[in-house]
Amino acid sequence: MNEKEILKNLEKCPSFTRCSQNLCPLDLKLELRISGNGDKCHYMKEPRKIKIKGKEFISGGTIMSDELLKFVPEYNLKWLNGASRQRWNEIRV
Numbered sequence: 784m785n786e787k788e789i790l791k792n793l794e795k796c797p798s799f800t801r802c803s804q805n806l807c808p809l810d811l812k813l814e815l816r817i818s819g820n821g822d823k824c825h826y827m828k829e830p831r832k833i834k835i836k837g838k839e840f841i842s843g844g845t846i847m848s849d850e851l852l853k854f855v856p857e858y859n860l861k862w863l864n865g866a867s868r869q870r871w872n873e874i875r876v
Contacts, residue, residue, distance in 0.1 A: 784811055795854050808859045808867075809851070826851075829864050849874055 789811045793799055796809055805822040806813065830844025847855070847867040852874060860868055 792854055796851060806862070808847070808855045808862050810859070811856060813859050813862060826867050827862050827864055830866075846870055 792809050792811055793807060796802070796807070802824070804824045805818040806816055806827060807824045808826055810816065825843060825845045826847040828843030828845075831842045833840045833842050844864055844866060847863065847870070849870070852867065852871045855863065855871060860871060863871065
């Protein structure tokens, strides 16, 4: 697998050109990447409840679209958030 193949898969994400995260579930070599806690794609983050001025907000936990899930390699499933991982399994059947 070469850099062109990796880039081609990453470019399938509609957010690719404006994304600044270092970890992406579409990365064919994700296991080789090193990053900090804040460098995960939003499809990799589990939902978190946050209270701001008495109002509750949910951050993270976004479910990846079926179209994008088709390009997530099986070996990257462990990186997806629970909801996206469940949906990946549903559409693979």
